[in-house]
Structure formats: C-alpha cells, structure tokens
Amino acid sequence: MSVLLLLLLSILQGVTELFPVSSLGHTLLVPALFGVQLDHHAPALLPFLVALHLGTAIALLWYFRIRWIAIAQGFFGSLRGRPSDDGHLAWALLVGTIPAGLVGLWLEKPLERLFHDLRIVAFALLVNGIVLWLGGRRGDDEASERAPQRLTLVQAALVGLAQIGALIPGFSRSGLTMIAGARVGLTRKAAAEFSFLLGTPIILAAGMLELPKLMHDHAQLATAALGGVLTGIAAYLSVRFLMGYFEGSGRLASFGIYCIVAGALCLGWFALHPLAA
Structure with a gap:
C-alpha cells in the first residue's frame, strides 16, 4: 500500500x-472516485480498515478519559450496592452496546458482501443523508425544548438498536x-457525548477482532499500526471539533444535506x- 493511500x-x-457521514462508506468510495483501485475481494482489506478503528477508539478513550474513569468507578460501585449516576450510565452503555454487537457477529459474512458493490454503498450514503436531514431537523427542533435527562435502560437499548443500521456501509453509526x-x-451535546461513549466499545472490539487476521503479515501489521496512529490523531481532532459544534448551534441535519449530495x-x-x- 502506497504511503499516499495510507495517509x-x-x-x-x-x-x-x-x-455522521459514514466512515466505511467514505473509505470505500473516495479512492474509487480518484481512480485508486482497492481490491475489495482482498482478504486483508477489511481487517486493515477495521484495524484502523483501534486508533479511533484510543482517541475517544483519551478525550473522555475523565468520564470513563468515573463510569468505571460507578460501575464497580453499583456492583457493591452503591448506585450513582455514573454507575447507571455504565449499565446504559452496556445495554446499548449489546444489540449491534450481537447482530454484527451474526451477520458478519452477509454484510461483508455489501462492500463489493460501491453502488450499494453510494445509495446507502444517500439514504443516510435523508435520515439525517429528516431526523436531525426534527431532533434539533425538539432538543431546544427539552432538558437533558438520564436515560432509562430501555431508552439506552433503543439508542443501541440504532447502531445496527450502521453495519451497512454508507450509514453512519454516530449519526x-x-x-x-x-x-x-x-440535547444535541448530550446526544453526541452518549453516541461517542456508546460507540467506543463497539469500535474497540471491532478493531481487536480483526487485528489477529493481520498477524501473519508483518508488513501489513506495520502498515495498520502506522494507519492507526494517523487515524487516532484525526479522530481526536474530530471529536474536539464536534463536541464544540453540538454544544453551540450546530445542526445534525447539515450533515444530511452533505450525504445526500455526495451519495x-x-x-x-x-x-x-x-x-x-
């Protein structure tokens, strides 16, 4: 893999x-638009792309490190019979992670076949844009009228179910x-924070599961490691920007317009x- 393509x-x-624009969709589509041919059938391609998730997961863990420490303390405190908001959030994240994790393992092979037709990916990106535009506009309008609230475990499971759609390349998990x-x-900021916290275990697990597939090829493993570092830097800068964006007047629907046009x-x-x- 060339250095330029790796970058x-x-x-x-x-x-x-x-x-909220679909990482896998862009990773598959952008090289094709520039005439760079990725071998979508190469057995090492998907493990390499997913291994880059480790960089993203580490960036998220570092950015929310204080939050994660409190969540971990709250979780172990809840096991000892000392309930707290952080402990409740830990269980909400656990419940929200289960649906996409189970479906992803169950449908891993059928979902991989979707990567081989970029027209499907482009169409999914367009539909993702429509969902973001419609859902984002309605959510933005309602968010200004609602105060943040502690999610119930049922609500956390419903948010977790939304992650299943992102198993199709072209749909955005965060969106x-x-x-x-x-x-x-x-609110927009609270929804963004919960989305990033919820996505961290899935992103981390996906990278860890695919990493062993690269172990037999030391050159590919070294390339994935370098890619992970670059990905982590980009992810850290991205989460800093997005948390500020949604804390202000940023609207999720704006990303929907971009996805519709791009798709x-x-x-x-x-x-x-x-x-x-």
Whole structure:
C-alpha cells in the first residue's frame, strides 16, 4: 500500500468515523472516485480498515478519559450496592452496546458482501443523508425544548438498536445514534457525548477482532499500526471539533444535506463509469 493511500485512508477513517457521514462508506468510495483501485475481494482489506478503528477508539478513550474513569468507578460501585449516576450510565452503555454487537457477529459474512458493490454503498450514503436531514431537523427542533435527562435502560437499548443500521456501509453509526438520542430526550451535546461513549466499545472490539487476521503479515501489521496512529490523531481532532459544534448551534441535519449530495454524485459517477464500481 502506497504511503499516499495510507495517509488518505487513515485520515478519512479518523474524521468520518465520528462525523455522521459514514466512515466505511467514505473509505470505500473516495479512492474509487480518484481512480485508486482497492481490491475489495482482498482478504486483508477489511481487517486493515477495521484495524484502523483501534486508533479511533484510543482517541475517544483519551478525550473522555475523565468520564470513563468515573463510569468505571460507578460501575464497580453499583456492583457493591452503591448506585450513582455514573454507575447507571455504565449499565446504559452496556445495554446499548449489546444489540449491534450481537447482530454484527451474526451477520458478519452477509454484510461483508455489501462492500463489493460501491453502488450499494453510494445509495446507502444517500439514504443516510435523508435520515439525517429528516431526523436531525426534527431532533434539533425538539432538543431546544427539552432538558437533558438520564436515560432509562430501555431508552439506552433503543439508542443501541440504532447502531445496527450502521453495519451497512454508507450509514453512519454516530449519526443514527445521535438522532435516536435526541428522540429520547437528550440535547444535541448530550446526544453526541452518549453516541461517542456508546460507540467506543463497539469500535474497540471491532478493531481487536480483526487485528489477529493481520498477524501473519508483518508488513501489513506495520502498515495498520502506522494507519492507526494517523487515524487516532484525526479522530481526536474530530471529536474536539464536534463536541464544540453540538454544544453551540450546530445542526445534525447539515450533515444530511452533505450525504445526500455526495451519495447522489457517487451514483451518477458510477452510472457513467460502471467499471469503477
């Protein structure tokens, strides 16, 4: 893998994993638009892309390190019969993580086949944009009228269910969970924080599960390690920006417009250049 392509894929992963625009969709589509042919059938491609998630997970753990320490303390405190808000949040994150984790393991092979047709990925990106635009506009309007509230375990499970849609390349995990968080009563900033906290175990687990597939190829492993570092830097800068963006007047629906335009342009490009898909 060339250094330039490594830089491109790693930075794309770090930025788009947290921005609600689908990291895997962009990682598959952008190289094709620039005439870079990725071998979608190569057995090491998907493990490499997923291994980049480790960089994102480490960046999220570092950015929210104080929050995670409090969550861990609250979790162990709840096991000893000392309930707290942090302990409740720990259980909410655990409950929210289960649905996507189980479905991802169950449908791993069928979902991998979707990566091989970029027209499906582009269409999913367009639909993701429509969902973000509709859900984001409604959520933004309602968020201003609601105060943040502590999620019940049922509400946390509903937000977790939204992650399942992101198993399809082109759909955004962070976007879907932010919309779901707004629908159950969180403000934009609280929904973004819960989305990033909820995504950390999934992102970390995905990277850890795929990493052994690269162990037999030391060159590929070294490339993945370098890519992970670059991804982590991009992810850290992204989460800093997004938390400030949603704390202010930032609107999730704006990302929906981008995804609609990008998905439509990609579909048009592949219609004119079918071999690129």
